[in-house]
Amino acid sequence: MDNVKRQWIKIIADGLAKAAEGKGIELGNIEERIIVERPPRADMGDLAFPMFPFAKDFRGAPPMIAGLVAEALGEFKAGSVKTVGPYLNAFLDRGSVAADLLKDVETEAEKYGESELLNGQKIMVEFSCPNTNKPLHLGHLRNDAIGESISRILKAAGAEVKKVNLINNRGVHICKSMLAYQKFGEGKTPESSGIKGDHLVGEFYVKFNQWSKEDDTAEAQAQEMLRQWENGDEKVRKLWEIMNGWTIDGINETYKNTGISFDTYYYESETYLSGRDEVLRGLESGAFYKDEDGSIRLDLSDIKMDTKVMLRSDGTSVYMTQDLGTAIARHEDYPFDRLIYVVGAEQEYHFKVLFHALKKLGYTWADMLYHLSYGMVNLPEGKMKSREGTVVDADDILAKLTEMAKEEIIAKDRAEAVGDVDETGGKIALAALHYFLLQVSPYKDMIFNPKESLSFNGNTGPYLQYMSARICSMLEKYEARSAEFEGAVVDSSLLVSDAEWELMKLVSSYPAQVNQAAAELNPSVIAVYLYDTAKAFSRFYHDCPILGSGDKNLTCSRVALTKAVLQVLKNGFNLVNIPFLSKM
RNA sequence: GCGUCCAUAGCUCAGCUGGAUAGAGCAUCGGCCUUCUAAGCCGAGGGUCAGAGGUUCGAAUCCUCUUGGACGUACCA
Numbered sequence: 001m002d003n004v005k006r007q008w009i010k011i012i013a014d015g016l017a018k019a020a021e022g023k024g025i026e027l028g029n030i031e032e033r034i035i036v037e038r039p040p041r042a043d044m045g046d047l048a049f050p051m052f053p054f055a056k057d058f059r060g061a062p063p064m065i066a067g068l069v070a071e072a073l074g075e076f077k078a079g080s081v082k083t084v085g086p087y088l089n090a091f092l093d094r095g096s097v098a099a100d101l102l103k104d105v106e107t108e109a110e111k112y113g114e115s116e117l118l119n120g121q122k123i124m125v126e127f128s129c130p131n132t133n134k135p136l137h138l139g140h141l142r143n144d145a146i147g148e149s150i151s152r153i154l155k156a157a158g159a160e161v162k163k164v165n166l167i168n169n170r171g172v173h174i175c176k177s178m179l180a181y182q183k184f185g186e187g188k189t190p191e192s193s194g195i196k197g198d199h200l201v202g203e204f205y206v207k208f209n210q211w212s213k214e215d216d217t218a219e220a221q222a223q224e225m226l227r228q229w230e231n232g233d234e235k236v237r238k239l240w241e242i243m244n245g246w247t248i249d250g251i252n253e254t255y256k257n258t259g260i261s262f263d264t265y266y267y268e269s270e271t272y273l274s275g276r277d278e279v280l281r282g283l284e285s286g287a288f289y290k291d292e293d294g295s296i297r298l299d300l301s302d303i304k305m306d307t308k309v310m311l312r313s314d315g316t317s318v319y320m321t322q323d324l325g326t327a328i329a330r331h332e333d334y335p336f337d338r339l340i341y342v343v344g345a346e347q348e349y350h351f352k353v354l355f356h357a358l359k360k361l362g363y364t365w366a367d368m369l370y371h372l373s374y375g376m377v378n379l380p381e382g383k384m385k386s387r388e389g390t391v392v393d394a395d396d397i398l399a400k401l402t403e404m405a406k407e408e409i410i411a412k413d414r415a416e417a418v419g420d421v422d423e424t425g426g427k428i429a430l431a432a433l434h435y436f437l438l439q440v441s442p443y444k445d446m447i448f449n450p451k452e453s454l455s456f457n458g459n460t461g462p463y464l465q466y467m468s469a470r471i472c473s474m475l476e477k478y479e480a481r482s483a484e485f486e487g488a489v490v491d492s493s494l495l496v497s498d499a500e501w502e503l504m505k506l507v508s509s510y511p512a513q514v515n516q517a518a519a520e521l522n523p524s525v526i527a528v529y530l531y532d533t534a535k536a537f538s539r540f541y542h543d544c545p546i547l548g549s550g551d552k553n554l555t556c557s558r559v560a561l562t563k564a565v566l567q568v569l570k571n572g573f574n575l576v577n578i579p580f581l582s583k584m
Numbered sequence: 585g586c587g588u589c590c591a592u593a594g595c596u597c598a599g600c601u602g603g604a605u606a607g608a609g610c611a612u613c614g615g616c617c618u619u620c621u622a623a624g625c626c627g628a629g630g631g632u633c634a635g636a637g638g639u640u641c642g643a644a645u646c647c648u649c650u651u652g653g654a655c656g657u658a659c660c661a
Contacts (some may be wrong), residue, residue, distance in 0.1 A: 040604055049601060052641060062641080086641090087604070131661075171661070293657055305587085305657085312659040319661050331587050348588065351658055375590085376654080383654095408623070417621085428623090440597065443589075445654065447596065452610065459597085459609040466623050474620045516600070528598055531608080541626045584623080 003545030005047065005099060007078060008090055009034050012049050015088075018072035019065070025057055042498060045082060045089030046505065052086060094501050095493035098561075101508050102492060104142030104563040113344045113514045113571050118159035124334055125151045125163050127342035128260070132169040132247040133177040134202035136254050136394035137384065138377050138448060139344070144260045145437040145577060146374055147342040149523035152575050157518035162334055165262040166326060169244050170269045175225040177201050178239050179218075180208035190246055194397065200251025201243050204342050209387070230316065254394055258430060259577050264333070266326055274316045275325025278361065278487075279310045286362040298357050308353045323354050324361075331365055338368050340521070345373040345443065371519055375445035392448065401429030401454060408456060409584070418583050427579035434577045439527040459531055464569065464580045469533040470541065472582035478559055480548060488556035499540040503565060506533045510568045514575070523576050529571045537565050 011028040020027045027033070027406030037048040051062035051069070066083040073081060079092045091256050105112050127147020130136060136144075147163070155161045168174075181188075181204045190197040212218035228236045255261065282288040283296055291297045300306060311321055330339065341351060351371035358366035377392075378384070384391045408426035409415055418424045436453055440446045456462040478485070495504070510529070515559050517525035546558045 035603085037603070044604085048604085052603075055641070085604070168661070173661075273596085291659095293659080297659095309659050314659080316659085318659065322661095344655090345589070346655055347661085350661085352588095373589090378654090380595090392587060405623095412621085412623070414621080414623095436596095444597090445590070449596075452596070455610070457610085458623090460623085462623055463609095466621080470621055470624085512600095520600095524598080528608090531598090535608085538624065539626095541620075545620070548619055582617090584621085 005036055006093060008047055009036065011073065011076065011078060012069065012088065012090075015069040015073040016054065019068040020057065022068075022072070023058065027054070027057055039084075039087070039089055042502060044084055046079075047090040047198050048084075048090045049088045049090070051087060051088060051573055094496040094504070097228075097508070098492035098495050098500075098504050101504055102490065102560050102564055105507060106560075109567060110571060111527070112291075112567055113510045114156050115158055115511060115515050115518075117157040117515050117518060118154060121159045121337045122334065122337040123154050123159045123161050124330060124339045125154070125342065126166060126340065127151075127163070128255075128262075129166045129168060129343070130251050131171075131173060132167060132201070132244045132251075133173050133205045134246075135198035136251060137198070138392040138394065139384070140396060141258070141394050141397070142374065142437045142446075143344070143379050143434065144255070145260060145434050146372070146442050146523060149340065149434075149438055149526075149576050150340065150372065151519055152577070153514065153517045153521075153523060153526065156514050156575060159518075162264065162336070163262045163263045164266060164330065166266045166268065166271075167248065168268050169248075170229075170272060170322075172222050172226050173205070174240070174244075175229065176208040176223045178206040178224055178236070178243055179225055180204040180211060181243060182239065183211070187496050190250075196250045196253065197246030197248075199393075199395070201247045201250075206386075207325060226316075254398075257395075257398060257426070258433075259579070266329070268322050268326075271325040271329055272322040273325070274329060275321040275323070276311060276315075276317050278324050278328060279321055282310070282357075282361050285361070287357070287362075298353065298360065300353065302357065303352070303356060305353075308357075310357065319350070320354060320357070323350075324357060327354070327358060327369070328363070331363070336365075336368060338370060340370050340372050342372045342374065345375055347371070348373055372442065374442040377446055377448050380447060380449050392450070398426075398429055398433065401432055402426045402456060405429050405432070405456065405462070414584065424581065424584060427581055428456065428462050428465060428584065431465050431578040432456060433461070435461030435464065435527055438523040438576050439531075439579065441522060441524050442548050461578050462584075464530055464534050464573065464578060467537055467541075468566060468569045468573070469581050469584040471537075471562055471569075474546060475559065475562065475566070478555075485552045485556055488552035490555050490557045490560045492557065494551075494554050495561055497544070499536075499543055500558075500561060503533075503540055503561060506536055507564050507568050510572070517575070526572055526575050530569060530576070530578075533565065533568060533572075534541055537562075 009031055012034055016030050033053055035050055035053065037044045039048040051065040054065050055062050063083065063086050066086060066088040069082050069088055070083050079090055082089050082091065125147055128140060128144050134408060151161045151163050183203065183209055188200065190200050193200060208218065225236060229240060279288060279296055279409060283290060288296050288298050288310055295309045296311040297307045298310055300308060308320065309318055343351070348371060355366050355369050373549060393579060402425045405428035406421050409418055409421055409425060415421050432454065502556065506522045513525055517523060544558060544564060547555060549555045549558060570580050
């Protein structure tokens, strides 16, 4: 389609040149000045060329110019033009465009839509980054969905992508659940209690907060435990290892259930010390300074901010210390061209400071770091608050969605056709969840309404799956009846109705959508595109009989178009982590 | 206080680097299953794109201000 566009720009430029010549006007570099747009309605044409920019040259109204150009162009092969007010609209030759497109999609198959936009670029994407004191919640699911999707999109755009996770397994908050476990745990384990490890640990974190309300030494005890941990106290370390293991196992199970994976895990417990060394080096080099209160700080007055603590006065690390160490370790492990941190918008300040600190330390690659800041997931009543117990748990929401999907399968009497109801239910749940989370632009806050968001109808993930399942079912029937269509050929000149042409245009625009999503780091571009395409197919499917078209060449041709649509849906599903279903 | 971001239909969201009559879904109302899965299709109503200026041939989109909201401004992460 890009070629087609370029070809048309040439044609229009030619027409403009001729029209200008007739009037003795000099237009300069015409091709660069031509704007290509999509007409608002399909019946107005396929490409639109506004003539406004040339009004001054011609010293006349745009509609007049459009008329002159149309006249100058006369008849030609690639299609036709029509003037619509100030616009010159082009109608492409549907048959020949369709033929090329269907061939491309078929030969490229699962690679259709991939590009070379980011060829040769090494990109590291950090996302998820859970704490090991509680299970994942809905906010993490948004983070995971964005991180995983962005990684896949960048890869599709040609980049070499490394997905990394940073486990926040160190700090007072971790000690809190450990302390509560020591006091109230009674030796419980995930096995003995039958509770998933991360949830079990989370229970003790909640318990700590209750206890600390009654006992005001609780916080101090947690601090003391952190000191013991830093000093390598054997008993504390042992408990820490056990409980971290429980949480990480539990969280990994959630990742597995959501189709999320990582190439490398980093652990804060392993990077915070190198961060500390780095800060001390920075103190020597003069990048940082020692404040009168004993802490080591970074002066931010050059970027109009205050100062920031890099290392506490007692020598222990803060979040920043650790992130400094991690970033440096990462660049050594994988000399990236870009490192994308998928982290909530509330940490924008943190990353501004982190990047600045790295630059001050002399790391030139600090310019390659990028904070992909995303908005919060809120409830209709407002923020999720753990203290008020309104946090939506990741496993709970998945289980609930899966249950609803299974009920739906049974209610529609599809259990037998589907085969494994549990598995299909789980995949439908994932589609609902991921589509819901990714259809929204990342940087915006979003509202999750438990009652209304868990829908499988309308503009949802399951709708997309449903379309692909119907396609598969139809294609299966086509194969089964292959004898009837013996000798039929694809004749793209038969695929020129408006419904078919609309689908062609959508299929052809998929590669551009992938590039846009990659350039903007925005999965919602793909999500919205998939819905538009599924919707257009649904309309076509309803209006145009395929197997019963009455003409075997027409059937064969529509099957070819349908296969192309299916391919694009499949490829797109993969980018936004929506499981493909051939039956539902 | 200062900084960053957000504001589009009753609700949840799209709207490409400014372009032709601002779009979906949900909800409401009305049609369509003897025909490829009704998790579907078609139609109706519903908008001062928060408000006011500005730039431009043209602004939901860019700039300024105002209002409302979120987040940040920790020796928490």
